[in-house]
Amino acid sequence: MTEPTASDPAPAPPTGRPGPVVARTVEELDRARAALGGRRTALVPTMGALHSGHRRLIATAREHADAVVVSVFVNPLQFGPTEDFDRYPRPFEADLAVCADAGVDVVFAPGVDVMYPGPQIVTVHPGAMGQVLEGEFRPGFFEGVLTVVSKLFHLVRPDVAVFGQKDAQQLAVVRRMVRDLCLRVEIVGAATVRDPDGLATSSRNVYLSPAERRSALALSRALLAGADAAVTGAIGILSAAREVLDEAATATPPVAVDYLSLVEPTTFTEVSGDYRGDAVLVVAAWVGETRLIDNVPISL
Ligand SMILES: Nc1ncnc2c1ncn2[C@@H]1O[C@H](COP(=O)(O)OP(=O)(O)OP(=O)(O)O)[C@@H](O)[C@H]1O
Ligand SMILES: CC(C)(CO)[C@@H](O)C(=O)[O-]
Ligand code: BAL
DSSP states (O other), rough: OOOTTTTOOOOOOOOOOOOOEOOHHHHHHHHHHHTTTTOOOOEEEOOOOOOOOHHHHHHHHHHHHHHHEEEEEGGGGOOOTTTSTTTSSSHHHHHHHHHHHHSSEEEOOOOOOHHHHSOOOOOOOOOOOSSSOOOOOOHTHHHHHHHHHHHHHHHHSSSEEEEEEEHHHHHHHHHHHHTTTHHHOEEEEEEOOOOEEEEEEGGGGGGGOHHHHHHHHHHHHHHHHHHHGGHHHHHHHHHHHHHHHHHHTTTSSEEEEEEEEOOTTHHHHHHHHOOOOOEEEEEEEEEEEEEEEEEEEOOO
């Protein structure tokens, strides 16, 4: 297992609060859910290795509901065959300490056999907006995400679910699923949390060596350069961001860009040169063996 680095949250000190109820099966979840006594409930879906970004999601959940359920599940269906499913960090005891400190009521941490009791024949397909950008570079990713998120919605039956703006395309695709399938859950987005150096907090940051982490700062610098060029329009935004990334491509270690794009926030279609309105500047890149994504909302 990958060990957390210094930038990860240390296990929280005891607060005196009772910790969350841990449910590992559907039956345990049903019992924990019943004990919440019909309180308005928020779900925060995660893959664990909780950090300050997840803490913000939990805090947002508490603003929108009276009880908070955090799910911790590394979903095999959304990982490609050459991706990092096996080495994804799983520091469950530290995650429980974070949840206890944040006042979470229930942690739902099912095994793969609980979420996938047999072969998964029926899945939720994201349509065209799930085939571009993240969907193009991670084929099957959004189908895996939507399938597991809809299962979590059915099992937990939350009134509200909180997702991070850091995974902006995921948030947009989930919103679209809820609309198109008439799901009775309110989706709330939470702004991206960054470390003081600008790097968006992410469970995968633990993979970065100190030198890789320095190179990775080019992502947030490129987004900032793009946002600063907002008055110049779509083409100016993209070229300002591209300039930073081109320089980072020759750094040691280099940053290898999968995509940089300026998109309309609900459909994730690329905006044209004369576009006016809300947009998101999105980037995905590799530093060494680690793939990072980031984005910034921009009004043109
Ligand atoms: N820095 C962040 N700020 C706000 N939300 C975040 C941040 N990082 C993750 N989230 C949100 O937390 C939720 C769970 O994400 P996940 O557990 O995959 O964490 P992650 O850090 O994004 O992991 P990974 O590095 O694997 O992408 C998602 O809704 C995601 O958008
Ligand atoms: C939403 C999610 C928990 C589904 O596995 C995952 O994609 C994530 O952590 O963003
Ligand atoms: N944070 C999105 C989940 C994933 O990268 O697999």
